Amino acid sequence: MTKMKSEILITGATGNTGQATLKRLIENNVPVRAMVRVLDERSKALEEKGVEVVQGDFSDYFAVKKALRGIKRAYFCYPFKDGLPKAATYFAKAAKENGVEVIIAMSQMNVHDRSSSPATQNHLAAEDIFNWSPVPVVHIRPGLFAWNYLSMAGPTIKQEGKFYFPNLDAKYTIVHPQDIGDVVANLLVSDHIELHYGKTYELAGPRTYTSHELVKELGELLEKETEYVPIPVEHWIENVKQDPYINDFLAKHLKEFSNDIKQGLFDKNNDHVATLTGHEPRAFSTFVKENIQAFQ
Numbered sequence: 250m251t252k253m254k255s256e257i258l259i260t261g262a263t264g265n266t267g268q269a270t271l272k273r274l275i276e277n278n279v280p281v282r283a284m285v286r287v288l289d290e291r292s293k294a295l296e297e298k299g300v301e302v303v304q305g306d307f308s309d310y311f312a313v314k315k316a317l318r319g320i321k322r323a324y325f326c327y328p329f330k331d332g333l334p335k336a337a338t339y340f341a342k343a344a345k346e347n348g349v350e351v352i353i354a355m356s357q358m359n360v361h362d363r364s365s366s367p368a369t370q371n372h373l374a375a376e377d378i379f380n381w382s383p384v385p386v387v388h389i390r391p392g393l394f395a396w397n398y399l400s401m402a403g404p405t406i407k408q409e410g411k412f413y414f415p416n417l418d419a420k421y422t423i424v425h426p427q428d429i430g431d432v433v434a435n436l437l438v439s440d441h442i443e444l445h446y447g448k449t450y451e452l453a454g455p456r457t458y459t460s461h462e463l464v465k466e467l468g469e470l471l472e473k474e475t476e477y478v479p480i481p482v483e484h485w486i487e488n489v490k491q492d493p494y495i496n497d498f499l500a501k502h503l504k505e506f507s508n509d510i511k512q513g514l515f516d517k518n519n520d521h522v523a524t525l526t527g528h529e530p531r532a533f534s535t536f537v538k539e540n541i542q543a544f545q
């Protein structure tokens with residue numbers, strides 16, 4: 250069987266939103282290439298699903314250029330690590346040289362120019378780099394990933410029925426990773442992608458939560474007594490630093506991130522998921538049910 254040529258590239262392909270985007274594209278039989286940082290059992294699993302896998306590190310310009318060869322549309326998803334502006338510069342330059350039609354770029358809902366978070370500053374710089382590049386871009390700015398709650402709430406809800414989180418007295422929106430994957434996948438195959446060029450889409454879940462409301466919903470779903478325990482931001486950061494995913498760079502971001510929640514930067518509702526995917530955004534409860542073993 251001759252394999253169809255992939256004209257779509259997914260970066261961050263072994264990560265949350267990369268996986269969710271690939272899932273949707275594979276289900277729709279769209280030929281796709283994935284750039285992975287390392288070749289391992291995860292990249293092998295992708296190959297077994299028919300994905301063309303290329304190895305490439307964002308910090309290696311020539312690897313990125315090779316990954317983009319023959320590609321028309323690409324999803325750029327840089328991890329929560331330092332180095333995003335350089336990666337965006339390499340990606341934009343390699344995309345231009347390969348005649349890429351459009352880049353769908355992951356950013357975050359709380360991008361603003363007064364932030365002292367290195368992650369937010371980097372996202373802002375990367376957005377500018379893509380805006381200045383001749384290759385059209387579509388920016389994706391999601392709210393809090395539901396995935397965060399596997400580590401932020403899962404272990405303590407499971408063991409003690411408690412969710413330790415700063416008292417931010419604010420509402421925030423939580424987005425299901427598959428909704429992000431569906432948005433990115435739909436844009437990547439859109440027949441009218443030019444209508445989205447230069448647009449920025451904030452992605453929200455179906456409702457916003459205070460921490461009290463969130464824990465109440467968790468308790469109802471798990472049918473157990475649950476309690477929200479407000480703690481100082483510094484204690485919360487010390488707690489979450491136990492998670493190996495939380496590198497120093499991300500830990501520095503968390504303080505500013507909690508301040509952004511407090512300022513209401515995640516208190517947003519919109520219909521972008523629905524208009525870009527044709528379905529309503531998935532509820533946080535759907536994510537919890539799908540990952541119930543992490544909470545119970």
Ligand SMILES: NC(=O)c1ccc[n+]([C@@H]2O[C@H](COP(=O)([O-])OP(=O)(O)OC[C@H]3O[C@@H](n4cnc5c(N)ncnc54)[C@H](OP(=O)(O)O)[C@@H]3O)[C@@H](O)[C@H]2O)c1
Nearest residue numbers: 261262263264265266286306307327328329356357393394
């Ligand atoms: N968490 C949130 O609430 C939230 C909200 C809004 C926006 N965001 C943004 O979402 C992005 C993260 O997305 P995600 O959660 O889908 O990603 P993720 O799950 O953290 O995965 C990151 C991916 O990037 C790959 N990667 C890491 N270093 C690389 C390198 N040097 N070169 C090439 N690939 C590399 C990883 O591969 P390995 O696994 O092999 O390292 C992995 O596939 C961040 O930019 C963050 O700011 C997050």
